[in-house]
Amino acid sequence: MTVSPAQVTQHDVAEAIRRNILEGDLVAGQRLVEADLSESLGASRGAVRGALIDLTHEGLVERIANRGARVRVVSIEEAVEIIEVRAAVEALCAAKAAEKITDEEIAELRRLGEEMSAAVASGDVGTYSRLNTHLDERFVAISGQQVAAETLARLQGRSVRHQYRLAYRPGRSQVSLPQHLAIIEALARRDPAAADTAVRAHLASVLEAVREIAPSR
Incomplete structure (x- = not known):
């Protein structure tokens, strides 16, 4: 079935661009040319223009005078601030999740932990x-904290470049795996305080590692 540009909405375009930024297919500083995006996404120029405006408000895209739009460049300093905010918000979500989690969700998270260990x-x-x-x-x-979820979704794209670099740093996964497993076990025990502490400990480790890569940015 052929999809006409009129059927591809501004929301669809924003979702596609956002996903490409989060997955690293669009990198910090990369130009976002309306004509190219319109062709690749099968969308109208108007839908692309509106999507770029929406993503600018989210902090994922920036508009440069006389040069158009590009994926926003986030400094190490801003990335640090984002992680500090994430620590507070994710810790809240973990504590709430520990109060609400079901047996089925516990089993799901434990399977996820096994997959992480295998990876x-x-x-x-x-x-x-x-x-x-x-x-x-x-x-x-699981926490049911909708406002927190929306806040975290906006923050994630703004720091994706630093997250990607950190993920591929030698030895990083061996450091972070026990931290993630600790989060899962705290949730499985339905212990809000332990879940809060485990998330904060993990993101403190992330914060330290991001600061260490600052000289090589």
Whole structure:
């Protein structure tokens, strides 16, 4: 079935661009040319223009005078601030999730932990990184904190470049795996305080590692 440009909405275009930024297909500083995006996404120029405006408001895209739009460049300093905010918001979500989690969700998270362990054992950094993101998404969803979820979604894209570099740093997965497993076990015990502490400990480790890569940015 052929999809006409009129059927591809501004929301569809924004979702597609956002996903490409989050997955690293569009990198920091890369130009976003309306004509190219319109052709590749099968959307009208108006839908693309509106989507870029929406993503600018989210902080994922920036508009440069006389040069158009590009994927926003986030400094190490801003990335640090984002992680500090994430620590507070994700810790809240983890504590709430520990109060609400079901037996089925506990089993799901434990299976996820097993998959993460297997990915680290096999050296599959890409899969491990995706599973990390999925774990975060799951306990935030379990928490039922919609405003927190929306806040975290906006923050994630703004720091994706630093997250990607950190994920592929030698030895990083061996450091972070026990931290993620600790989060899962705290949730499985339905212990809000332990879940809060485990998330804060993990993101403190992330913060330290991001600061260490600052000289090489």
